[in-house]
């Protein structure tokens with residue numbers, strides 16, 4: 120399976136077009152009012168029509184109830200739901216049963232202990248999004264531009280595909296691909312020129328860098344086979360790049 124790349128938090132026709140034109144596999148729209156990337160239903164309907172048939176459309180929600188989910192689905196008509204709140208495995212299963220869409224569950228990773236939650240979710244979700252845990256005091260559960268120690272995922276072998284997420288950008292994504300060979304990548308802040316303001320040139324640069332690293336390293340390797348240029352898996356943890364200064368507007 121080739122590397123799947125999601126550009127998240129798109130909110131304008133111009134930046135959505137940049138992501139689609141640059142070959143994004145998935146495009147995410149955020150339905151979370153405190154986010155600078157939040158889209159209203161009218162905008163969602165327009166962006167959904169623009170993206171349909173060109174990439175997987177992902178609706179991103181946070182602890183939304185069934186009525187809110189139904190309204191979002193009616194507006195955006197997504198192909199996938201991303202649950203980025205405290206949804207339990209049972210809630211994930213209930214949403215799948217109720218709405219009949221593939222579900223990607225986001226999980227926050229800060230330390231090895233956070234990997235314990237993966238098993239319960241990989242049995243109910245179609246895909247996992249492994250994001251950095253929000254920094255203390257963060258307003259948003261995601262989209263914070265913060266990385267975590269990617270070495271924590273060395274040799275990770277899940278029953279479901281996962282997307283590496285959190286603080287990725289055009290400058291660091293190649294190393295993430297070489298180190299982890301993730302099945303998927305997800306980015307939001309790292310392709311913006313300010314909170315919620317996507318930058319077409321950074322979207323294009325991110326996709327270009329990720330695809331080049333994928334071509335260089337090929338498909339996912341068994342653990343222990345570290346390609347040249349990458350930090351040896353299991354070596355001294357790669358210090359996360361400094362959290363980007365992002366503050367929700």
Ligand SMILES: O=C(O)c1ccccc1NCC(=O)[C@H](O)[C@H](O)COP(=O)(O)O
Nearest residue numbers: 127154261262263264285286306307308
């Ligand atoms: O992006 C947001 O504003 C957001 C708000 C509330 C919940 C989740 C949110 N984003 C989820 C994503 O999938 C982001 O792409 C992911 O957290 C990575 O963000 P970043 O570190 O900025 O690349």
